[in-house]
Amino acid sequence: MNYPKLLEPLDLGHTTLKNRSIMGSMHTGLEEMEGGFERMAAYFAERAANGIGMIITGGIAPNFESSRGGATMSNDEEAAQHRLVTEAVHSADPDVKICMQILHPGPLAYTPDAVAPSAVKSRIGRYVPAELDAAGIQKQIDDHVRCAVMARKAGYDGVEIIGSAGYLISSFLVEKTNLREDEYGGSYENRMRFALEIVEQTRAAVGDDFILIFRIAAMDMLQGGMSWDEIVTLAQRLEQLGVSIISTHFTWHESAVPTIATMVPRAAFTGVTGRLRKEVNVPVITSNRINMPDVAEEVLERGEADLVSMARTLLADPEFMRKAIEGREDEINTCIACNQACLDHTFGGKLTSCLVNPRACHETKLNYLPTKSPKKLAVVGAGPAGLAYAVTAAQRGHDVTLFEASGEIGGQFNLAKQIPGKEEFNETIRYFNRMIEVHGIDLRLNMRADAKLLKDAGFDRVIISTGITPRVPDIAGIDHPKVAGYIDVIQGKKSVGDRVAVVGAGGIGFDVCELISHSGPSSALDRDLFAAEWGVDFENHPRGGVTGVEPQVTPSPREIFLLQRKETSVGSGLGKTTGWTHRITLNRRGIKMMKAVEYERIDDAGLHIVRDGMPEVLEVDTVIICAGQEPLRGLYDELVAQDVPADLIGGAFEAAELDAKAAIKQASYLAAEV
Ligand code: NAP
Ligand code: SF4
DSSP states (O other), rough: OOTTTTTTTTSSSOOSSSSEEEEOOOOOSSSSSSEEEHHHHHHHHHHTTTTOOOOOOOBBBBSHHHHHHHHHOOOOHHHHHHHHHHHHHHHHOOOOOEEEEOOGGGGGGGTTTTTSSSSOOOOOOSSSSSSHHHHHHHHHHHHHHHHHHHHHHTTTTEEEEEEEEEEHHHHHHHHOOOOOOEEEEEEEHHHHHHHHHHHHHHHHHOSSSSSEEEEEEOOOTTOOOHHHHHHHHHHHHHHTHHHHHEEEEBTTTHHHHHHHOOOOOOTTHHHHHHHHTTTTSSOOOEESOOOOHHHHHHHHHHOOOOEEESSHHHHOOHHHHHHTTTTOGGGGGOOOOOOOHHHHHHHHTEEEOSSSSSSTTTTTTTOOOSSOOEEEEEOOOOOOHHHHHHHHHHTOEEEEOOOOSSSSSSSSHHTTTTSOOOTTHHHHHHHHHHHHHHOOOEETOOOOHHHHHHHHHOSSEEOOOOOEEOOOOOOBTSSTTTTTEHHHHHTOSSOOOOOOEEESSSSSHHHHHHHHOOSOOGGGHHHHHHHHHHHHOOTTTOOGGGGTTTOOOOOOSEEEEEEOSSSOOOTTSSSSTTHHHHHHHHHHHHEEEOOOOEEEEEEEEEEEEEEETEEEOOOEEEEEOOOOOOOOOOHHHHHHHTTOOEEOOOGOOOGGGGOHHHHHHHHHHHHOOO
């Protein structure tokens, strides 16, 4: 067997989990959408049919007032909707368990009716929550219990109660959010009371033959957060009250340590779960940045957990477990932890999907069905768009030739993978290389296809994914020898001096700054380096894991100015859930960010700019241009002029949208229909 630990069943007493893999909870937006439950049923059933052991749904609120428009489970009508999901999962594989997560957002609710133990606004909350009175507390407990009972009626095998992340239950546990002086505040015994009463009363109401998971913040990454003793005490008390499983979580949403972004090392936090596992007798779940089966297996092998939870991993590839079971792990479409189409969407109020798998949450809308009329297709350019098109079309039975002018596939991904902290992009390139083999795509590297070749070869259709060319801004002195393009810098073709100005502060300007301000090995590949850089103490576990721990930052070996013309704060356009990590990193390294800059000229003295009406010279020896891109469409125009049927995709279609998420999505939809 390939992964003996991962594939080992787990006996929970009244029931057995068929293996140690869990699809972890993730809100998708389907929960609230018209017809969303039908789509959610298809989404989960596809994962259930492909080997996952247990699924936990996105968070469902226990009452209307806590969610205001969000999904709730409080009555028969709602239970009937959920039945679509539970039946779909159980008919896909009767051995797969599905639990519903009960999530009361408390101070993080998007409603003026938000409630909490005390009227303490979260750093990321929208409203100051109202303090619950004694009757209010009892109502919340009752609603959690009713929610679990309704979940059972809806056909779920269990529930997960979330007691972490800054939501209601966790806000009772932590001193800074619980200022109460009654029996629910003050001492830790009192602060635990709310969580314990919910669990005790839920267990009594649902019976013993129902999975009851409690999600605990095993390291909340808060200054003044929970101490290790408090975490252990809570876990042991939960065990006494009959939880079936304890799931470990590693953050509050407001904490200032990245825990799921791509710069977080794989399985960075599983050691914390391992320590907690020694303190309890119920199975424990670990999670975060577990994106390949060998990573999961190693965590289990080290005895750090009984179960491994993977959420985004399963968004990216619904067949993740099947491929692991069948020894086809090189075919796994790996989650690269970019958050661009999942959490950035969730927190932006958009439907979740996945950058590398646009079918995620669109299983009823986007399907790659075998073609009834196979065509001879040429795809020109093996960047993200070209690759997605070629693989999707070939998978459907088309005869695909993929032309690439350079010696390797990947396009812009080959730049991204050079940036410290973005090593995961190597996985996407590995995946596409393997898919080219699996689907028999005729890959022609080092071949610049021209219009004559494409026309003479008699292709039924030519897909142009020739990408972009970097924009050359109209600045006097742009030809000066100290000017470098970002591609040359990332590829190491142009040396970079000690004093640098970076023109353009989009995603690529930030990437370039990361690269040239970085020294030493990448902390994304080393848990200890990561911990030092972000001020986390895994060994001693002070309160929250971070209290009193200073981040150890290696200053940039260069003086760097990152510039933009816009008046908005620099980096505000980066991804919602990851942009802050890039801003913090560059700030800590001493990069000077400047907004509302006018560029005057570049000469031997440096870069001349105007700010607030005042001229200034940045005495730099390198000016790196990261000013966006222009589409490369010449070939497309030629083909159209010669009446060759052609489509334009990716950056060549819309350079302003040059982003792998849009490129892969557009290509996949088009290839699904050709
Ligand atoms: P971008 O996000 O469009 O940023 C281009 C920057 O250049 C802007 O800061 C713009 O700001 C400036 N600019 C535009 N025209 C200019 C001109 N004529 N002269 C001087 N400055 C000019 O493009 P990008 O940074 O190249 O990124 C391209 C794509 O890759 C984006 O879609 C991005 O989402 C994606 N990407 C994302 C990440 C990520 O972290 N998620 C990382 C890398 C790339 P001003 O106009 O204010 O000066
Ligand atoms: Fe993973 Fe990115 Fe897909 Fe989210 S969008 S599941 S982080 S690859």
